[in-house]
Amino acid sequence: MLFNNDFVTFCLFFTMINSFAQKEIIPLWDGDIPNAQKTEEQEVIENGDIIKISLVQNPTLEVFLPAEPSATGQAVIICPGGGYHYLSYDWEGTDIAKWFNSKGITAFVLKYRLPNSKSIKVSYKAPLQDAQRAIRIIRSQSKKWNINQNKIGIIGFSAGGHLASTLGTQFDRPNTFKEQPLDMISARPDFMALIYPVVTMQEDYTHKGSQESLLGDNTTDILKTQYSNELHITKSTPPTFLVHSTDDKSVPVENSLNLYKALKDNDVKVEMHIYPTGGHGYALAIDKGYLQSWTDRLEDWLANL
Structure with missing residues (x-):
């Protein structure tokens, strides 16, 4: 009988641990994925210092919920960077989601299709299609996650930006x-x-790797203009928070500076923090001196929207 009790206790403990470990991962598309074609290509996951996902075949949302008593009703979609070549899935994705949860904000990590995949028909259209679909899914199921459907935002890092x-x-x-x-x-x-x-696709300040991945090696001026987002600001553009470093050698700080000016000129609420040093790709900036406080600035901004 002692063995049986111990066995039952073990089973209950294992079940409890397993339930905590379960993740809710939502496919973006039911049935056929639009703008896609069948190939032999396989999704690739590299488990190094950073989890990198490339050649995404099935775009998804991974759900991260805060404890219910601390939930604010806000939600955010997280777009990891990686030059439109891969996704820094934990560094600029799941780690960020956990930070948002600590502030009572529901987070969704977007595993979006990357334009270098042969499984996409028109490469540059797929990421936006996935992002549009992601926010529509969240809005349509907002009650399920106790989200205010008018408090759903998006955050992106580098090419995810x-x-x-x-x-x-x-x-x-x-x-x-x-x-x-x-x-x-x-x-x-x-x-x-x-x-x-990355904001612009114009030659002066673009990140060349992102530009080539998204638009191809021999792109047109029309596509460069279409995907230079500083040129598409209107009064309907949502309030915006910007962080950049002056010494960013990968994505020039002018990407944020020019976007800030365009937002200001269109009377869109915008807050920007430019740090003198920090370089590029620092995510939460742990152990990066006062650069680490950028998340405090974001928390303040979100609380006062």
Whole structure:
């Protein structure tokens, strides 16, 4: 009988631990994925110092919920960076989600399709299609996660910042596929936070790697203009929070400076923090001196929207 009790206790403990470990991962698309084609390509996950995901085949949202008593009703979609070549999935994704949870904010890490995948028909359209779909799914199921559907924003890092700012400025881009009722829901984020973001595709200040990954080696001026988000600011662009470092050698600080000016000129609420040093790709900036306080500034800004 003692053995049986111990065995039952072990089973209950194992079940409890297993339930805590379960993740809610939501496919963005039911059935056929739009703008996709069948190939032999396989998704790649590299487990090094940073988890890198490339050649995304099935875009998803991974859900991170705060403890219910601390939930604020705000939610955010997180777009990891990686030059539109891969996703820094933990460094600029799940780690960020856990930080948001600590502030009572529900977080969703977006595993979006990358334009270098052969499984995409029109490469540059896929990331925005996935981001539009992501916010529509969250809005449609906001009650399920105790979210205020008017407090759903987006944050992006580096090339993920380009995707986030594309959604923030071009959320109403018409679909080129057969729509479902879900696709009628507004895809406008209620706020956006852009951390050392790629914003422009113009030659003077773009991140060449992101530009080539998104638009191809021999792109056109029309596409460069279409995906230079500083050129698409309107009074409907959501309130924006910007962080950049002056010494960023990968993505020039002018990406944020020019976006700030365009937002200000269109009377869009914007807050910007430029740090003298920090370089690029620092995520939460742990042990990076006072650069680490950028998350405190974001917390203040979110609380006062």
